[in-house]
Amino acid sequence: MLLLKPNCECCDRDLPPESANARICSFECTFCSECAESVFNEVCPNCGGNFVPRPIRPPAGLLKYPASEERHLRELPGAPGE
Numbered sequence: 001m002l003l004l005k006p007n008c009e010c011c012d013r014d015l016p017p018e019s020a021n022a023r024i025c026s027f028e029c030t031f032c033s034e035c036a037e038s039v040f041n042e043v044c045p046n047c048g049g050n051f052v053p054r055p056i057r058p059p060a061g062l063l064k065y066p067a068s069e070e071r072h073l074r075e076l077p078g079a080p081g082e
Contacts, residue, residue, distance in 0.1 A: 004067035022054035
């Protein structure tokens with residue numbers, strides 16, 4: 001089951017479970033669409049995989065299987081501010 005991480009690992013933007021702005025790779029590295037496109041050119045900097053839109057879990061599913069609250073933020077080459 002997907003963790004539904006709560007933020008972009010690059011810019012730390014909030015990505016709530018219902019966000020259509022979240023992108024993930026096959027290892028569930030999570031980025032906002034802007035970072036995935038403009039910073040990483042649709043290639044995950046952690047694993048080299050491609051990004052796809054993160055599925056949106058229906059509200060009933062969130063009650064039984066809530067999204068993760070653990071934020072992930074990595075120092076990545078090419079991240080804003082570098």
